[in-house]
Amino acid sequence: MTHGQPDELHIEQTGDQDAGTPDGQESVYQEQKVxxxxxxxxxxxxxxxxxxxxxxxxxxxxxxxxxxxxxxxxxxxxxxxxxxxxxxxxxxxxxxxxxxxxxxxxxxxxxxxxxxxxxxxxxxxxxxxxxxxxxxxxxxxxxxxxxxxxxxxxxxxxxxxxxxxxxxxxxxxxxxxxxxxxxxxxxxxxxxxxxxxxxxxxxxxxLPHEGHLPERVGLLQIIALGAIVTEIVAGSRQQDLDANNLIPALAAIVTSVALWRLYFDQARSLPLLGARVDHRVGVMLAWLYGHLPFTLAVVVLGVGLGHGLSAAGTAKAAGDQRMVGASLALALLTLAFLRWNSLRVTGQFFPDRSVPALLLGTGLAAGLLLIDLDTRGVHLAVAGLTVLVALISATDPVTQRMGRLEERVLEQLEEGNQPDSVEDALDQLPDPHTADTSA
Structure with a gap:
């Protein structure tokens, strides 16, 4: 991403190639950079x-x-x-x-x-x-x-x-x-x-390019996650820089990092590969549309965390706690949906533990609406919850297996050897029990 020209760009068929490839030659998959x-x-x-x-x-x-x-x-x-x-x-x-x-x-x-x-x-x-x-x-x-x-x-x-x-x-x-x-x-x-x-x-x-669109969508999520840090800094500005303020601020930053890991530690191109290889356009649209509530939840979470810091010890803090709990629950629920959507592209059942962890996290985050905590307690609870779910997902063997599947399909496309289905490419992967499952 060092200049305005893409490295080896040829996505699908651009407008200058309406006649198709000559003599029936298949088009070659090439990378498109932002x-x-x-x-x-x-x-x-x-x-x-x-x-x-x-x-x-x-x-x-x-x-x-x-x-x-x-x-x-x-x-x-x-x-x-x-x-x-x-x-x-x-x-x-x-x-x-x-x-x-x-x-x-x-x-x-x-x-x-x-x-x-x-x-x-x-x-x-x-x-x-x-x-x-x-x-x-x-x-x-x-x-x-x-x-x-x-x-x-x-x-x-x-x-x-x-x-x-x-x-x-x-x-x-x-x-x-x-x-x-x-x-x-x-x-x-x-x-x-x-x-x-x-x-x-x-x-x-x-169809959208399988590498380019996930990159653009990911950049927007980085912008949204960065907005959390902006809100934290703005909220802390109105308080003294002591332990009562720094600890919840640090917890809020840890929350944003854990959410980053939860989002980016996934095979994000699988739904687009499913659209290209298996013609499952609905899976691709579900993936794209699912990012709307996730982005909204992250922005609202940033507002709740930031205002919780500025309103610490006041009556407004209870409203901020409800905003934090509801938005975190929506973010985790959306991540569970996005992971399930990627899993169904494979056409096989996996003993996945990340989706149940995300759903359990959704319930616990929603539980913050029912209990009364101060700002420090809310921020520490939110940070602990997101870090725990992120660790479960990062160490889940299915996470690594889906990542290798995505890489395998992309490699085959780059070689001009498109698989008949994503499931066929999955069958070519090594046994998951022998795979490295480190975070």
């Missing part, structure tokens, strides 16, 4: 997450939480639209470069409006978001115009993004923050979410 432009684009979401975190921290009431979730889904989906386009059609085409530069402007305007009250900023947010969707529709339209090979999937995505953009722009004419305006936003987001599911059978010729 470009500098994509990194710049993703950094906009550092600002967006920070604005959303401040918004939630200022007003944690039920209505404000619902508005936060709505805006978060919109922001996350704007990122997902750009990331999946690059993974499908390449990140070095003129269409992607110019479209992303235009999206950077619209997303910067979106970030500016996130913290304000919707009664004041609703119209501006809708206009900026509608502009982002128009740009996305134009990018897919450019792909669809290249020939019959692009119209099947890209044409349908163009129509969907165009309709979504129209809904957002029409909502800008309504009273800011009104129920009708928010209702149109919800309708637009539902259409955004459902379109890839409805047209999934048309996406076999436009």
């Amino acid at each position: 470009s500098w432009l994509e990194l710049f684009f993703d950094l906009i979401f550092v600002v967006a997450f920070d604005q959303l975190a401040k918004r939630l921290g200022q007003s944690p009431e039920a209505a404000a939480v619902l508005h936060f979730c709505l805006l978060f889904v919109a922001v996350w989906w704007a990122w997902a639209g750009n990331a999946t386009f690059a993974a499908r059609y390449g990140n070095e085409t003129r269409v992607y470069r110019w479209g992303t530069l235009a999206q950077l402007v619209s997303l910067a305007m979106i970030a500016l409006t996130l913290r304000g009250d919707l009664s004041d900023t609703g119209a501006a947010f809708a206009l900026a978001y509608g502009a982002s969707r128009i740009i996305q529709a134009g990018m897919y339209a450019a792909v669809a115009r290249r020939g019959p090979g692009g119209i099947d999937f890209a044409g349908r995505m163009t129509l969907s993004f165009g309709l979504v953009a129209a809904l957002w722009l029409v909502s800008a004419l309504l009273q800011s923050g009104s129920g009708t305006q928010i209702g149109l936003w919800c309708a637009a987001l539902v259409l955004d979410v459902l379109t890839p599911v409805v047209i999934r059978h048309h996406s076999h010729d436009a």
Whole structure:
């Protein structure tokens, strides 16, 4: 990742290769690295997450939480639209470069409006978001115009993004923050979410790159996990640097590290490999959609941990404890779902102990809603729980076996020897009882 050009890039079939490979020769799997432009684009979401975190921290009431979730889904989906386009059609085409530069402007305007009250900023947010969707529709339209090979999937995505953009722009004419305006936003987001599911059978010729999309998704999780540290520092600023503050702050940092290990210590490309090798597009979509609640949970967890430090010893600390417990439970539950989704790609049953550990951790985290602890107790309990689950997952033989399976399938793709199924590649692995299970 040292420059803007990918190392040996050839993802699926880009728009300049509509005629296919000559003389029936199979296309060769090649690596696609994240470009500098994509990194710049993703950094906009550092600002967006920070604005959303401040918004939630200022007003944690039920209505404000619902508005936060709505805006978060919109922001996350704007990122997902750009990331999946690059993974499908390449990140070095003129269409992607110019479209992303235009999206950077619209997303910067979106970030500016996130913290304000919707009664004041609703119209501006809708206009900026509608502009982002128009740009996305134009990018897919450019792909669809290249020939019959692009119209099947890209044409349908163009129509969907165009309709979504129209809904957002029409909502800008309504009273800011009104129920009708928010209702149109919800309708637009539902259409955004459902379109890839409805047209999934048309996406076999436009599957995301198995290495590139997990890398982009992982970078976004790093941004979200980094936001926890930002919130911890901000919360500690209002307290004396003594043991009463440093111990819970250290525990919160340990929690973010344990969550990092829980997420990245997994075979994250298996669902995409299942889509490519076994044509199981639904597994790939489940993997992508599952990251929305996980990212949301991590951002909310950061707010709860940070505000717990700043409100230590006050009545507000109880509300922060509930926020921490609920968000950690959602994060662990989502990780359990993502692991189960990867396990089912293999087509075989494993004596996996990580999913039960994650589910048990979910229940224990939810239990924090029922007990009364001070800030230090909450942070130490959360850190101990996440570290324990992370250790169980890291030492689980199934974790290493799934990692080796992912590496094996990718190696076969790079060699031009695509397996008939992921399960066939699994049968070629050595006996798991002889494998190294070190963390």
